[in-house]
Amino acid sequence: MRSIRGPAIFLAQFAGDAPPFDSLDGIAGWAASLGFKGVQIPSWDARLFDLARAAESRAYCEDVQALLAKHGLVVTELSTHLQGQLVAVHPAYDAAFDGFAAPAVRGNPKARQAWAVEQMRLAARASRNLGLTAHATFSGALAWPYVYPWPQRPPGLIATAFAELAARWRPILDAFDEVGVDVCYEIHPGEDLHDGATFEMFLDAVGGHPRASILYDPSHFVLQALDHLAFIDLYHPRIRMFHVKDAEFRPTGRVGVYGGYQPWVDRAGRFRSLGDGQVEFGAVFSKLTQYGFDGWAVLEWECCLKHPEDGAREGAEFIRRHLIRVTEKAFDDFAASGTDEAANRRMLGL
Numbered sequence: 001m002r003s004i005r006g007p008a009i010f011l012a013q014f015a016g017d018a019p020p021f022d023s024l025d026g027i028a029g030w031a032a033s034l035g036f037k038g039v040q041i042p043s044w045d046a047r048l049f050d051l052a053r054a055a056e057s058r059a060y061c062e063d064v065q066a067l068l069a070k071h072g073l074v075v076t077e078l079s080t081h082l083q084g085q086l087v088a089v090h091p092a093y094d095a096a097f098d099g100f101a102a103p104a105v106r107g108n109p110k111a112r113q114a115w116a117v118e119q120m121r122l123a124a125r126a127s128r129n130l131g132l133t134a135h136a137t138f139s140g141a142l143a144w145p146y147v148y149p150w151p152q153r154p155p156g157l158i159a160t161a162f163a164e165l166a167a168r169w170r171p172i173l174d175a176f177d178e179v180g181v182d183v184c185y186e187i188h189p190g191e192d193l194h195d196g197a198t199f200e201m202f203l204d205a206v207g208g209h210p211r212a213s214i215l216y217d218p219s220h221f222v223l224q225a226l227d228h229l230a231f232i233d234l235y236h237p238r239i240r241m242f243h244v245k246d247a248e249f250r251p252t253g254r255v256g257v258y259g260g261y262q263p264w265v266d267r268a269g270r271f272r273s274l275g276d277g278q279v280e281f282g283a284v285f286s287k288l289t290q291y292g293f294d295g296w297a298v299l300e301w302e303c304c305l306k307h308p309e310d311g312a313r314e315g316a317e318f319i320r321r322h323l324i325r326v327t328e329k330a331f332d333d334f335a336a337s338g339t340d341e342a343a344n345r346r347m348l349g350l
Helices: 024-033 051-056 058-070 081-085 091-100 109-129 157-178 196-205 228-238 281-290 308-322 341-347
Strands: 005-010 038-042 074-080 134-137 182-186 212-216 239-244 246-249 269-272 296-299
Touching (some): 005 239, 005 308, 024 038, 024 058, 038 296, 051 058, 051 109, 058 109, 074 081, 074 296, 081 091, 081 109, 081 134, 091 109, 109 134, 109 157, 157 182, 157 196, 182 239, 196 212, 196 228, 212 228, 228 239, 239 281, 239 308, 296 308
Parallel strands (some): 005 038, 038 074, 182 212, 212 239, 239 296
Antiparallel strands (some): 246 269
């Protein structure tokens, strides 16, 4: 067994236009002051990171690492959640997702997709230059408008969607394979990869690609009423990243899984700060440790009630308390009798 590393923090929800959140140096100093040891960097946020430069320049990456080291931090992973989303967009969501893209390709779905694919390729090279082995992203979605089977889905619709999704991602997976980095899809509603079954469908469609991996975030499973502990048992060989995020699901006679188009605070399923929801984190950390996960425990804050700075401060300590220093011996070693093979055979009457 190996120990999970942490605590780390995903910077996306904390970056802003006011100090200390408007620069990598400033936000790194803030994160370090709370006790974090690593940062996951949103690659689209130019206030914090230059993805194109990182892809081409090891010197720039060394400067980023040195800046973080000054604060006692390391880069845990890069994220392309927004760019990965744009690899596959159903036309129903063109307007909603267009703002994720560079201004030059907005309003042009084909150009936007090509830009997103190139962003993913840049992320592969940037991850290599930073010495990283895992990368966080979304899969995008072509079939999501048809997630509920009414009207009836025509035969072959979903198979066609997943074949096209795989065709778009296979070259990207190959590019990451060339640099030795896993592509970790956050299993997330709104993506075609939103539960175990859909991940399996995608994995089959890409021929079991060795780089097709999972970013495990149990909060999204609580909101789906999916067993977030059994998921680890089923898919631990592919879990190579971990977002530590909490959630609660409290259905009423008024709203359930679908939320009734209500704002987050009025939904049955709500994201919460660590320790305020229903994720069984003691068991989550135990299972991941049992299966040898030695990646980073990365706080992702998305709470409908608590202030983000309070969520971050409390989250650092919450993760630290849940990290398991793995044992180097069995608890009952003291009772070992020191028998040998001959003695074993005698004990069995052989």
